[in-house]
Amino acid sequence: MPPLALSDLLGAPVFDSNGATAGKVREVALVPQENASEISGLVVKTRSGDRLLTISSISSINGGVRADTSSTAWTAYSGGEGMLLLARDLLDQQIIDVHGRKVVRVNDVDIHEELGHDHVVLKLGAVDVGPRGAVRRLLKGVVPARALHALLAKIPPRMIPWEFVDLIEVDPARRVKLKISLDRLAQLHPADIADIVEDLAPAEREAIFETLDEEVAAETLEEIDPKMQVSILSSLDSDRAADIVEEMDPDAAADLLGDMPPEATEEILTEMQPEERAEVTELMNFEEDTAAGRMTTDYMALNPGAKVEDAIEMLRNFEGGVESVSTIYIVGDKEKLLGAVPLAKIVLAPPGTPLMMLSTGHMTTVHPGADEKEVAALFDKYNLLTLPVIDDEGALTGVITADDVINMLRAKL
Amino acid sequence: MPETRRLRVWRIRLLMFLAVIGPGFITANVDNDAGGIYTYSAAGAQFGYLLLWVMIPMTVALVVVQEMSARMGAVTGKGLSDLIREEYGLRVTFFMMVGLVITNFGNVVAEFAGVASSLELFHISRYVSVPVAAVVVWLLVVKGTYKSVEKVFLAASFFYFAYIIAGVLAGPSWKEAFVATFKPPHTGAFRDSSYIYMVIGVVGTTIAPWMQFYLQSSIVEKGITPREYRASRWDVILGCLFTDIVAWFIVVACAATLYVHGIHQIRDGADAAQALRPLAGEYAYILFAAGLFNASLFAASILPISTAYTVCEGLGFESGVGHKFSEAKVFYWLYTLLLIAGGGVILLPNIPLVKISILSQVVNGIVLPFVLIFMLLLINKSELMGKHINGTWFNAIAWATTIIMIGLTIAWFVTGGGGT
Numbered sequence: 001m002p003p004l005a006l007s008d009l010l011g012a013p014v015f016d017s018n019g020a021t022a023g024k025v026r027e028v029a030l031v032p033q034e035n036a037s038e039i040s041g042l043v044v045k046t047r048s049g050d051r052l053l054t055i056s057s058i059s060s061i062n063g064g065v066r067a068d069t070s071s072t073a074w075t076a077y078s079g080g081e082g083m084l085l086l087a088r089d090l091l092d093q094q095i096i097d098v099h100g101r102k103v104v105r106v107n108d109v110d111i112h113e114e115l116g117h118d119h120v121v122l123k124l125g126a127v128d129v130g131p132r133g134a135v136r137r138l139l140k141g142v143v144p145a146r147a148l149h150a151l152l153a154k155i156p157p158r159m160i161p162w163e164f165v166d167l168i169e170v171d172p173a174r175r176v177k178l179k180i181s182l183d184r185l186a187q188l189h190p191a192d193i194a195d196i197v198e199d200l201a202p203a204e205r206e207a208i209f210e211t212l213d214e215e216v217a218a219e220t221l222e223e224i225d226p227k228m229q230v231s232i233l234s235s236l237d238s239d240r241a242a243d244i245v246e247e248m249d250p251d252a253a254a255d256l257l258g259d260m261p262p263e264a265t266e267e268i269l270t271e272m273q274p275e276e277r278a279e280v281t282e283l284m285n286f287e288e289d290t291a292a293g294r295m296t297t298d299y300m301a302l303n304p305g306a307k308v309e310d311a312i313e314m315l316r317n318f319e320g321g322v323e324s325v326s327t328i329y330i331v332g333d334k335e336k337l338l339g340a341v342p343l344a345k346i347v348l349a350p351p352g353t354p355l356m357m358l359s360t361g362h363m364t365t366v367h368p369g370a371d372e373k374e375v376a377a378l379f380d381k382y383n384l385l386t387l388p389v390i391d392d393e394g395a396l397t398g399v400i401t402a403d404d405v406i407n408m409l410r411a412k413l
Numbered sequence: 414m415p416e417t418r419r420l421r422v423w424r425i426r427l428l429m430f431l432a433v434i435g436p437g438f439i440t441a442n443v444d445n446d447a448g449g450i451y452t453y454s455a456a457g458a459q460f461g462y463l464l465l466w467v468m469i470p471m472t473v474a475l476v477v478v479q480e481m482s483a484r485m486g487a488v489t490g491k492g493l494s495d496l497i498r499e500e501y502g503l504r505v506t507f508f509m510m511v512g513l514v515i516t517n518f519g520n521v522v523a524e525f526a527g528v529a530s531s532l533e534l535f536h537i538s539r540y541v542s543v544p545v546a547a548v549v550v551w552l553l554v555v556k557g558t559y560k561s562v563e564k565v566f567l568a569a570s571f572f573y574f575a576y577i578i579a580g581v582l583a584g585p586s587w588k589e590a591f592v593a594t595f596k597p598p599h600t601g602a603f604r605d606s607s608y609i610y611m612v613i614g615v616v617g618t619t620i621a622p623w624m625q626f627y628l629q630s631s632i633v634e635k636g637i638t639p640r641e642y643r644a645s646r647w648d649v650i651l652g653c654l655f656t657d658i659v660a661w662f663i664v665v666a667c668a669a670t671l672y673v674h675g676i677h678q679i680r681d682g683a684d685a686a687q688a689l690r691p692l693a694g695e696y697a698y699i700l701f702a703a704g705l706f707n708a709s710l711f712a713a714s715i716l717p718i719s720t721a722y723t724v725c726e727g728l729g730f731e732s733g734v735g736h737k738f739s740e741a742k743v744f745y746w747l748y749t750l751l752l753i754a755g756g757g758v759i760l761l762p763n764i765p766l767v768k769i770s771i772l773s774q775v776v777n778g779i780v781l782p783f784v785l786i787f788m789l790l791l792i793n794k795s796e797l798m799g800k801h802i803n804g805t806w807f808n809a810i811a812w813a814t815t816i817i818m819i820g821l822t823i824a825w826f827v828t829g830g831g832g833t
Binding site: 091092104105129231 | 489490491498502503504506507633636638640728729
C-alpha cells in the first residue's frame, strides 16, 4: 500500500458510524509517552467544536476517515496536552536530520497504514523535505488529483526516516511531556552538532543546550563561534552553565568566561566545583593571545621515579581531553619540568621501564608571555603535537596542544 | 609628522563611525539606491514641492515598520520568510515569495538602469557596463569578498551629502518648501493619476518590501538578542532619519533646479544630474554619475542575494554562499538568474531607464501592504513575541500605512492609472 501523505489526511472528511459526515480532519496527534511513532488519534472539526477521535475507533481511512462510533461519543478536544500535533509541530517546521547532519524544513509527512486487529494502525514513516511534498501541497485542489499523482510520481522523493529525526521544542515543560530528548543528535560528532546549532534561532539553541548531556554540550560549545558561545551561555541558568563549563577544556572555558559580562562570569564561577573553578580562574588571568592564554592545565604529569605502568594507570583515570595526552610530562620539585614522553613510546615500552629513560633528549618549551606567532613558529619548526609552557623557575604551568594552534591559525586565514 | 597624525585622527574617526553603524544604517543606505534617486528626482522635477508633505508621515511609518522588522529579528531569531512559513504554511509562503521575487526583480532592473545611465554620462555603452557590473557583483558576493567591500560602498554613500549641499546652494524657496512639508495638498491633487503614481513610488522606494526581509535577516545574522536590541533600535531609527532627510533634499534640489527651469520629465542621467549643478557646476554630471554608480552597485550586491536567501529559507532550500553549487543549486540559480535577467532587461533596445526605475518603485509601493499585513499579524502573536508585541500606537501607524497604501493603489486604478 503506498504511504498516505499527511497533507492528504488533513482536511479529509470524517464519517461516523451512521455514515453521516461528522466533520473534517484538523490535526493528527501522537502521544509520544505511549508510542513515539504510532498515531493515537485525529482531531476532528465538527459542527459542535473540535473533537478527539481515537485511533481505536477508526475502521478505515480510504476515501475519507470512517469511524465505528457515533460522533456524539467522541470527547471534546481540549488543547492537546502531551500530544505531538503533526500539522502544528511538524509541518513547515525545522527539524534536525540526524543522518544528513543538518537542519531541514518539513514539507510533508508520509504515514503508513498497517493492519491491526480491529482498527487501522497508522505509523509515521518518513518526513518529506524535498520538492515532492512541496509540489503536492501547492497544487492540491488546484490541479486534478489524477494529473497531480502522475506529476508527483516523476519527482524523486527526499525523505528522512522518522527514526533519524530529532525535534526541537523550545518549551521545557512540553519537551518533557513529549519525550523530546535529542538522543540521536547527541550521537553525532560535537563539531557536526555545532554546525546544526549555528543554523538555529537563539531560543532553539538554548533548548538544545538545556537538553544535551553536559559533556556533549561542553564539547559542542567549544566548536561554536566565540560570539555565539557567549550568547548561548548567557541564555542558560547559571547552574546549568556552570555544569557545562566544568566539562569544557579549561583554556576554552577561560576564553569563554573572559568574553562574558563580569557579573555573569561571577555567577557561573560560584556555581562551579572548587577544583575546576581554580583552574579556570587561573587561566583567565592570562592575556588571550599569549602562550599562557592558549594553554590548558588539563595535562598529565608524573614524578621522576614513575614507570610506564604508572603512566598507563594515570591515563586510565585521566578526565581531560584526548588531545592533551599525546605527551606525558615528568615533573620534579615545585613542578619543575624534567622530561617529556610521547604516548607512542609508553605504549611500546615494557611496563617496568622508568619513564625518565623514555624522555626525549631535547625538549622544546615556551615562556608564558610568548605571543601566538612564536608559538605557531615552534609548532611548525619542531613538528609538535604539544608544547609545554614553563615559567621563569622552569615549572610546568600548562600545555598548548596542536588543535589550539590550528584554531588560532584558522582564525587568521 | 603632523601629516601622519592628522591621517591617524581621521582613521580613528572613520573607525568609530563604522563601529556604530549596523544593519539599520546599511539598510537605509541601500534604500537610497538607483530607484530611490530617480524617483525622488522625478518627484521634485515633476511636482516641485508638492510632494514634500509625504515626507513626515512617511518617515514615521518607515521608523515604525523598520523597528518592527528589527524587533522581530531580535526576539524570534528568525527571518521574516521563516516566520511566515512556520505560521502560515507553504502555500501562503510560496505566493509571498513569488510576489517578492517579481518585485525585487524590478529593483534589480533599476540598479542596472543606474549602472547603465551613470556610466553613459562617461560615454560608456550599457552593452559593456551592465554585463561587466553583473559579473563583478556576482563574483564579489559568491567569492565572499563582499564584506570587505561593504565599507567602501558605505563610505562612498557620503555622496548623498552632495544633494544636501546642492539643495542649499540652489537657493530654493525655503518658506515654500517648509510650508509644503507640513501642509497636505488640496484633495484635487488626488484626481491626477500621475500624482498618485508618484506618491506610491516615493513611499514604495522608501519603505520597500525587500528592506523588511533584509533588515530582519541582518539582525538575526548579527546575533542581536532582545537584550542588545536597545542599541540596535537607535541604529535603525538614525538610518531611517538619514534616508528621509536625503530624500527631502533630493526633492528640494530637483524642485529648485529642474522644476523651476521647466524640466518636468527626467529622461536620463544627464537630466537628473542638473540638480547638482549649483554645487558642482559643469562637473555636476561627474558627481552624479559617481554617486549613482556607487549606489547602484551597492544595492545590486545586496538585493539579488538577499532575495535568494529569503526565498530559499522560506521554501526550505539549502542556501548560503558557504555551500558548494551542487549543494545549493536553487539558491545559486535564483541568484544568478536575477542578475542575468535584471541586467538583460536593460539591454533591450529603447528601454526607458528612468521610467522603468520609477515603475519598479511603484510596484514596491503596491506590494508593500501585503508584507505589512503579515508583519502585523506576526508581531502581535504573543506566543512568538512574548512581551515584545506591538503597542497600540505602533499597530495604529502600521495599519494606517497598510490601508493608505491599498487606498492609493485603488485610487490610482480608479483615476485611470492602470491604463497609462
